[in-house]
Amino acid sequence: MSLPGGIRTTLAIALLLIVGGALAGAYVMVVPSLERRLVDERLEELQHDANSTALSYARQDFRNPLEIDDFVDAWAIVGNARVVVFQVFGPAPLSLRPLADSASAPGTISEDEIALAAARTSRPARGRVDRGGRPFGEVAIPLLSGNVLLVSTSLEDQLATVRVVKRRLLYATGVALAIAAILGSAAATLHARRIRRLERAANRIAKGQFDEPVVDLGDDELGELAAAFERMRVQLAQLDTARKEFVANASHELRTPLFSLAGFLELMADEDLDEETRAGFLATTREQVERLTKLAADLLDLSRMDAGRFRVEREEVVLGDTARALVDELTPLAEATGHRLVLEADPEAWALADEERVLQIGRALAGNALAHTPSGTEIAIATAYVDGRAELSVTDDGPGIPREHAERIFDRFYRVEGPHASGSGLGLAIARELAERMGGTVELATVQGRTTFTLSLPAAPVAAGELAVST
Incomplete structure (x- = not known):
């Protein structure tokens, strides 16, 4: 059972699926990749700022906590990021306490997982974290004093760019699907009409109507199919003509000697014929019989050839x-x-x-x-x-x-x-x-x-x- 609308609906749906699938694939390939790239670029900047801050921190001789506060505030302005110095307590489990924080309200920064990772491994660590429902990029560097320096900044700008790209891709997808639906429906309708013409041509040929040619000017598979239908129509028309001529000619060839035989037999029934005339009639009758015999043999050979039952020796x-x-x-x-x-x-x-x-x-x-x-x-x-x-x-x-x-x-x-x-x-x-x-x-x-x-x-x-x- 075919779908409502036949091939037009099928082709239109297929085109929509193809376009939609291509755009969905583009979305999956572009958006996550763009987001990772923007976040990685921001983390690279933070890494550079964190290295510079850690190097400057190592050169300082802090005499009281206020100097550390002034230091992190200054570097926070330079890097346009939040700078925190954690004091590490341990060894296990490790815990952190903010020693200096450039932000006025540190909140839950003491539980920062990036800083803890740097403290555990004694190696720099970086990554993305969500704090208070907001995304942040962070870089933590262990200091020679045993403390950990954390540089943190919001990723809202980067993710806002990704959201703009997402919206535009979705808009483009909607427009592309609408265009694909219109063009697909038009193309499917055109192809459906061409197929309907081929169907009508096939029905005419099946009914033995060979007078109307099969025409399709398309330079594609349907055009090649129409050309094959036209060749078939011509061949079938020739075979049909040959069949009709064969029947007519065979009937004529059989009727002529039969009428001749009937006439001569009727004349020979006349008792008044002399022997010489009768002998001439017999000779002519024998010739007609030989003609019929040869014609019957030829027709038998042809029928065997056509039926594929004719064999030849080698x-x-x-x-x-x-x-x-x-x-x-x-x-x-x-x-x-x-x-x-x-x-x-x-x-x-x-x-x-x-x-x-x-x-x-x-x-x-x-x-x-x-x-x-x-x-x-x-x-x-x-x-x-x-x-x-x-x-x-x-x-x-x-x-x-x-x-x-x-x-x-x-x-x-x-x-x-x-x-x-x-x-x-x-x-x-x-x-x-x-x-x-x-x-x-x-x-x-x-x-x-x-x-x-x-x-x-x-x-x-x-x-x-x-x-x-x-x-």
Whole structure:
């Protein structure tokens, strides 16, 4: 269950927490440090004054207590601090009695813990004490006479400075939080709107509506997400178009031979047909059945590929033998259509592939050349070993493939319309997918009016080894 307001509230609260936490951290780091620094600086001043006072006291020859009183009064004016000389009684427990005090009302100064610490350790001591609810900084120095000199001053000025800094930090914190709340709410609202747009775009795509682009001009993560959504929309639109074209083309390709078969069967039912006409109808019917059989096989291969259930073998294939078998198979068709088949086999062209699928690809490439080139065209089927790859190529000197069709001829059901156009438009698409599943490629090149389809496959290790030995 989301918070009221959704991401806007979440982002605004997060920004407030961040700003508040940063300011609280600054407060914790600045205020105590400032207070310690100011107190330490004042204690350093007191230490200097106390050392000077103790040195001057040691040089005096006091003959009566009044001289000591005059001494502490004078040094209290010089140091702007309270000066007290304690007489120490002991040894344990130690106690102090003021011998001379610059203040008119000494109060409980006899219980001063800083002076007691100096008396116990016979070493200078300093620190902060609270007396009468007020803070004081004190420095106590043991004297050679056994007494203890104490210099004390109020820390109100230093702590007042710290209180001013505290108030200003609190004011700044309140202003910063207010600004953060306003800016955070505005930024969160802007981001929430962008996310809502992406959500609506995702819902449109989920419903199959691919006509409206996903646009976000932000140069941040949301902008990158919108760009990814747009790429997904384009790809899904292309897949949806391809699916619709596939269904329409498949229906058309199936309907045409079925209607033709139905017509011929109806005509053949006429008893008045002579045997020659009936034989022609049977031949045409057989051709349509073969066309349907090939189309069904192609559609089955495509469905297996799309479902990931299509497997290819990996074995050593002599492409020269495959090319020779291909020429033998297609020679009757070439002679019937007036084409010349030429074989150029390289014995070193051994591939690591599925022999049956290589033959299927070669049949598609050569059959495409026979179907789309005019009578009298020469078609060369060649094999070669090139740069660690085994290649099977089909080259013709026909009219060639127009540039605008070259990039799409491997699409499913795509056919170049013209006087020699035929087939279902699946052969080259299946050929490329078969090649890719065997780790190879099928490429088209047109050089000086000659069109070449090249199947490139990984070379078999035995072929590469024999070639290395021979060289």
